[in-house]
Amino acid sequence: MTTTPTGTESATARRAVGTAHPRVEGYEKVTGTARYAGEIPFVDLAHGALVLSTVAHGRIVSVDEAGALRMPGVLAVLHHGNAPRIETEYVGFLGAPDPTTAVFQHDRVPTRGWPVALVVAETPEQAAEAAASLEVTYREEPHDTAFRPDHPDAYYPGSTIVGPPVSERGDQSAALAASAFVVDELYETAEMHHSAMEPHAATARWNGGRLEIVDSNQGTVWVASELAKLFSLDLSAIRVRSEHVGGGFGSKGCRAHQVAAVMATTQLRRPVRVVMTRRQTFSLAGHRAPTAQRVRLGADAGGRLLALDHESLNQTATGYEWVEPAALPARTMYNAQAHRTAHRLVRLNVPSPTAMRAPGEAPGSFALESAMDELAERCGIDPVELRVRNDTQVAPGSGKPFTARRLVGCLREGARRFGWEQRTPRSGSTREGRWLIGTGVACASFSARAMPTTAAITAHPDGTYTVHVNAADIGTGARTALTLVAADELGTDTAHVRVRLGDSDLGPAGIAGGSTGTRSWAWAVNLAARELRERLALGADIPPQGITVRSDTTEAVKALGHHERHSFGAQFAEVAVDPDTGEVRVRRMLGVFAAGQIVNPLTARNQLVGGMTWGISMALHEEAVRDARTGGHYSPDLAGYHVAANADVPRVEAYWIDDPDPEDPVGIKGIGEIGTVGAAAAVTNAVWHATGVRQRSLPVRPDRVLAGGAGPTGA
Template identity: 50%
Template sequence: MTTTGIRSVGGALDRVDALEKVTGRARYAYENSPRELVYAFPVQATVAKGEIVHVGVDAVLKQPGVIAAIWHGNAPRLAPSDDDELAVLQSRRVAYRGQYIAVVVAETPEDAREAAGMLRVEYAAEDHDVDMRPDHPRMYRPDHVNPNFQSDTQRGDPDAALTTAPVVVDHTYSTPAEHNNPMEPHATVALWDGDGLTLFDSTQGASALRSVIAPLFGMPPAQVRVIAPYIGGGFGSKIEVHPHVVLAALAAKQVGRPVKLAVTRQQMFAITGYRTPTVQRVRLGAETDGRLIAVTHDAFEQTSILVEFAEPTAIVTRMMYAAPHRRTTHRLVRLNVPTPTWMRAPGEAPGMFALESAMDELAIACGVDPVELRVRNEPAKDPDTGLPFSSRNLVACLREGARRFGWAGRDPEPGARRVGRTLLGTGVAASTYPTYRAPSSARVRAEPDGRFTVSIAAADIGTGARTVLTQIAADALDAPAGLVHVEVGDSALPWAVLAGGSMGTGSWGTAVVRACEALVAELGRRGGDVPPGGVEAAADTSQEVRGQAEFARHAFGAQFAEVGVDADTGETRVHRLLGVFAAGRIINPKTARSQFVGGMTMGLSMALMEESVMDREFGDYLNHDFAQYHVAAHADVRDIEAFWLEEEDPHLNPMGSKGIGEIGTVGTAAAVANAVHHATGVRIRDLPIRLDKLVR
């Protein structure tokens, strides 16, 4: 190998997959069409609780093009699983409205959909319960909150401290159910070949999906292959294995032909996960100068009858600010609702809305500037674990953000600024997200022509994983990025952790660096000679990750918002959003800015628009399409800027990077709500911020 001296990490490399995407050569899950392909369309339950007593398949089977109608009475049997959501068509019981109870397979998608609509199902309906409220009699303390955090924690005596604190803020905040809506809906193509199963799927983790599907069908993982080279967004909804994947594989097994199943946008609101609604009580006790004495954060959430999923809503309060007395709790109720799952910045997004809104209320109660209040409560180490922070630059983000935003000289009086009918206000909130690294493996091959091929079963969900892994590999190989080709999105490649928790780049990048280092060493032993078949090296980071030193590892940021509220109608517009982040070494400033801005836009959407409305009579979400479930678009983002600080942290990974996919969402909703209060004097504690909450 020759030494180039060219460094790729830190440069604004264009997306390496851009040409494939803009020319249509990038093949997504639904675009795979094996020979003899047929189509499946699911049938969903129309009751929220009960039993199926009759399925009228005879008339459906007579319809043109119909090959099969599969239901619990004739479906192939699956192996038992800890996840009852995946026991598809295995029982006559109905746990929630919208649950898959049958599937029709036909020669064309039109025939399948029409026949599925004709399937008549009779139920013995039972009284359902979809009412999530803090005083629900079945609220309980889960053993843990996802993925493996303690449900409750306590330090000191917060109740006694709150009783004697000079200043106390005690309020309840709520966030509604929110549904992940990636651009590409979920889809699966299932193909059986002898004893082997191939799945073309839109998933955030090919390796993880394989490990779940294989035992359901009584197979070793080696007999299942999951192919997902391109994914059109996920936001966490494509982390878990959902019922449609099982249904496609089950249908293909039943009919003996490849089956294609596309989840409609409407069906996604029932079977591909969502963010649980939350009710959160936050109590802050402080000295008159704003220094915290006590913090408590109690979160109430829902999960399904089938699966326990506990959103880690209050965990962010455990480490955010210094206070000698502190408590966090989580309570959960099982209802006849779909199972909530991961949604971008799970826990932190709703939890920081409550905490950062309460911090704003404390700043007002103490007469302290909101930026200064947060600075005064900066901890020297993690208040929950006592561990040192690997790096923590929240104060620097707040100071730099205030400078860039023009925070100095802000009149703290609510409703003091008005232009015509528009009330103007500004708000601030902090952001944070943990920095994780999980074991992964990678393989790299030196080709005789001087090129390199890097293979890892990572997932690029549109964030630019291929691009940054190309840069990471290029630097580790001391080669130009143009000579590096990265293969991802296939469970046949070396095992890799899924794309989620902002841990993808840190985990995959570590494996890629170690494999490249091994290859460089092997080439050195060979004197640089590369035979016709190439030279390969591989690495597994399990031991390295398990042996890493103990630190509290987090990224931090500060969000600033300026809003305008129509004094007559209550219409709220976000005029400016500005975020400043400390996230270790930025691998690619172009893709990084995209992630920060995208996250902030999603936070704006959370603040003003996103809300899934439960119909208690029928037990279903009413607004299950884009006509009624609103998300922010370009017209809602008038002026949005993202900046980052230079941060060196040697305790993370070989790249010195922190994950950035989620932190942009955290704190944005609180910054907007705080700005709305500054503009109007009206404190909105229940998202989203609708007109009726402001016009009184």
């Protein structure tokens, strides 16, 4: 069918979209009957355990394959000396493939935690024992894993996945010289790990000439197409399924475990399951690169920006370039006559970084929104008011107008709900017993994009419908949202709609990434539903096999062009700081978002609050620390790497204002990431307000609070 953007008009009144609906797979999830990737039974299943390097740089000298094969139950040991050669010279969805994924191709070890072998055995215990006992000897070479702002090897990359690394307009030094107030500070964010609750798991087998993978991922066609390229197979020869996914956050694409499982099943001719251990995810599953960001702001006496320069440096692997686009928020948020953003990289002997929930936006908004808060302080202007004064209807990066920018609405509504007007501007002015109390604000933006997607809907003779769309519900509630979208457009009750997803045989579709998933899939579902309803309106009998209508949004998405389409938000936080112990507690948090049509308020609120919870976690807890001597992490597990626990998270409220996207048939913009953006800065700005001391390095650990002294009491 032909597909063109047709605005928000709909032949039927909306009944389901916009109303709270429990998850359609909720019963399975609360009863434990929802099966995740590592839980699908296979006859004759063998278990593979990955072996990772214990040196940070060097070459593999030997792998004692024979010793491992003598152990009970061991079926195979795959390593660079015997593994099949695969194709690595291609350009995939995220550019060149991450070399960590193309396992066992050479003897070089670029980082600690690099996959060097796969041991396959009859039982998980046998595989784990043999993997732990496998003797691998290395010739070590010097390594450098120490990320620092002044690293001499920093360089400007050629390009990034989000456009040129540098944007520049106007004369910075002239604008700064003309400024009444200047902020020039360095902000640092820590190495962070996705830490999805379900570790990566894949089972591979050959079935009737096709390669079948049962996996946990954010896009089955994405993974299938990467595997097709790596193994030089036709895409149609691979089927990847991924029905329930225990979290992804950017880490669940094509990774070493799937590739190793394919190699093993090809050799053994029986199903092989490879599950990463929690510790292995810290080097195999990507991470958010640590950043060092210098932000320079210059403003006139009224707080209006004259100069903005945001430069970010992040670590990447020696064999893989990942630009953490932390200076991107500046291209959306605030304008200035002299406006510059820049990204630099430094290659270290660390595992490959990748996208992690709000890549760029999360660390970048911390730096930019902290700097804006510092500017407000220096100008003596309320931080909400300063941001309102610097609102722009034209995107600084492109010079194009926004399709909609309701940032001021979010700020005003948030300030009202939060009780911002009761705030005393002076820092360190509120005390409750031993606790210093402070409040902070920060802004958020996230781009609203869509990816080409196909869908098919079948009308059955019994009045029910089956929606086929290769979506990935990684906890976003996509399955439920698509049910609501289909029901409305079909003019039926949600109980009559089944959604089938997570299977590459369902056809091409966008991934669960970049906050584009639900928007992209809903678009295709909406179009198919619309045409199916028109078809059924003719009154034809429905044959036993049903009537099926297909849609493809490729042309429609292309026709969208490059508009400045973004979601916006305002984040507010209240913290309590103990000046004697340095402990920071978030006491409440509130966010207001203008983020398109909200499809399911129940799950949307949860997702936005979840994003804000990530902000708390980023601000106060998350930090993967490397030992410079070994090049490895200290305690790469969920005890050593703390993510916010229940007691770390107070009352968190998320609200939204009306903001449907006129060019999307359902009005959706996407809400997966914006909740995280600005959240950390709201917390740290509140810490400043409580203590009078700026915290420019994340996380705000107790020792950092103590080292800073607690302003009025510490002085």
